[in-house]
Amino acid sequence: MECNVTSESGFDLIKLSGEVDLQFSPQLREKILGCLKAGHPLLIDLAKVSYIDSSGIASLVEGFQTAKTSKLQYGLLNISSTAMQVLTLTRLDKIFDLYSSTDQFKQKLQ
């Protein structure tokens, strides 16, 4: 898994690629919670995720709950069909805010 964090105007963007599994999800969790602790809205790009297991999904869920508590915007961008299948199975597709472009997320911040 690769996990790159960049600061955009008004929010942080995490770009994920590869396989998010038991081995790498702790790293993802740390990055997500780090951005939120700093008080930054967060967008997570999943376009290049080829596989995500339930530990990865759990990290996304924990981030969502943390963002909600901290009243920060939090969204998932470019969900791959693999990731979408898992979100649908776990009924989380209805819970997360899903975006197809960073501009959509920026509009939400305004």
Add this chain to the structure above:
Amino acid sequence: MSGNTTTDKAITIRNLVVDYGPRRILNGINLEIPNGQIMVIMGQSGAGKSTLLRCILGLKKPTSGSIHMLGTDIATASRTDIYKARKQIGVAFQGGALFSSMTVAENIQLALHEHTNLDEKTIQIMTRIKLDMVNMLEAENLMPSELSGGMAKRAALARAIIMDPKLLFFDEPSSGLDPSTAAELDQLILTLKKGMGMTIVVVTHELDSIFKIADHIAVMKDGNLIETGTPQQIIASTNPEIQGMLNRKPRETIVDTDAHLRRLTGGF
């Protein structure tokens, strides 16, 4: 949750023989289980289904033959290699096999505590995701003794999939369940295949369930694999033994009670 695969077969079994003393239990089994599909192993009691399952899981060393599962030859692998392969599989046993002193959630989390260093919050969320998948979120704090038969099976399934295994084995999922609960469990197995891309091996003799869930069926009798194929191929089989199993009818309702009484008592 659909991992990469390097071959189109999750399991390949070649010439598998198991002897218990002078008795031959499995007699040269050859079977291929495709990735991402549901294989049902069916047959009556004593056919050798459970022994085959035990061999695949590395719990029983075969007398001869090979079992390649996710790239490991289980029949000849060291304990360490079998242990590694087992991390990629989940098993839901017939009776649930839940630890009676632990809550449902604790039972489900056990493997995560044993095999990972995940944060407790991650473990909790993963547990609840799996409980939600099997429609048992409300039961996380119940003890196994408080569960119905169907709930115990669903809890066992949640425990079997907690590590997102590539391969799931389910031993007699419908046995002892009422038809409606059995149908729910069948649906759940289909959902797991579709949503998680799992390869699922189900051992059962419940005909209703078999034809609802199977992509492929392997029919066993007296330690032999007598037929393999899709459900349509099995139904169309001209093998009289297969037809005998498929046309098995429930015991006749007693119409002539006097005759039945005479049969039981000898007519004294």
